[in-house]
Ligand SMILES: Cc1cc2nc3c(=O)[nH]c(=O)nc-3n(C[C@H](O)[C@H](O)[C@H](O)COP(=O)(O)OP(=O)(O)OC[C@H]3O[C@@H](n4cnc5c(N)ncnc54)[C@H](O)[C@@H]3O)c2cc1C
């Protein structure tokens with residue numbers, strides 16, 4: 146169940162160039178949040194714009210979001226300070242199916258797709274699973290949340306340019322980790338998700354992906370976030386889903402890549 150909550154900013158931290166972490170006092174949303182879900186935050190004076198941001202952590206009465214400044218909305222959000230209030234709608238969407246990921250899931254985040262995988266790792270560990278995290282970044286300056294992941298599970302980091310940790314892509318690590326994996330969950334750019342889905346399919350490992358689309362309402366009432374999905378039972382043709390309501394997490398086999 147989603148709700149609208151006026152949340153006090155408890156902490157605002159700059160994590161790197163254009164990268165921010167905001168901790169919100171959001172007791173109701175935090176209590177209801179499941180991994181892979183997102184919140185829709187009203188950004189801007191007069192609360193005209195809402196922006197979808199993934200839940201990075203939900204613990205006790207606090208909700209943490211981590212985001213990159215892209216435009217007007219996220220710039221406004223990054224300028225909030227401790228004690229300011231935000232109008233937040235959430236938790237929204239359909240998150241990761243933890244049971245389907247099994248006892249040894251491999252959790253993959255690419256760039257600003259890394260934050261929701263932290264809550265997913267925490268949830269997996271809490272249910273007795275042994276998650277492994279694979280985090281991919283453009284370069285050293287883009288690396289976020291590494292220590293937070295290491296506190297929860299075994300963590301592998303890659304950078305595209307080799308400026309930090311392992312030189313290469315998350316798929317290089319995934320190939321080595323798939324042998325005993327019971328499930329794969331991923332969030333990041335579409336080409337990365339496509340490559341991950343193909344590897345998982347080849348290995349016969351179930352895979353869930355978190356997709357991104359621009360959003361309007363965030364609750365399934367407009368068509369802004371429509372995405373193409375395969376028809377059920379292998380039938381030819383496509384159907385349309387709402388990323389905000391039917392996703393953002395989908396079974397990789399459902400997605401029209
Ligand atoms: C379910 C979901 C979860 C998300 N979680 C996070 C997160 O945890 N951290 C994070 O940093 N970002 C996340 N995003 C992306 C974030 O919503 C956009 O970056 C943000 O809405 C941009 O708003 P803006 O007003 O700052 O920029 P705008 O001025 O609206 O746009 C600036 C640029 O960003 C691009 N953009 C805007 N919205 C999106 C979008 N939804 N997807 C891709 N590109 C977009 C635009 O095309 C434009 O080039 C998520 C998006 C979705 C759909």
Ligand code: FES
Nearest residue numbers: 361363365367389
């Ligand atoms: S954003 Fe309106 S239906 Fe998804």
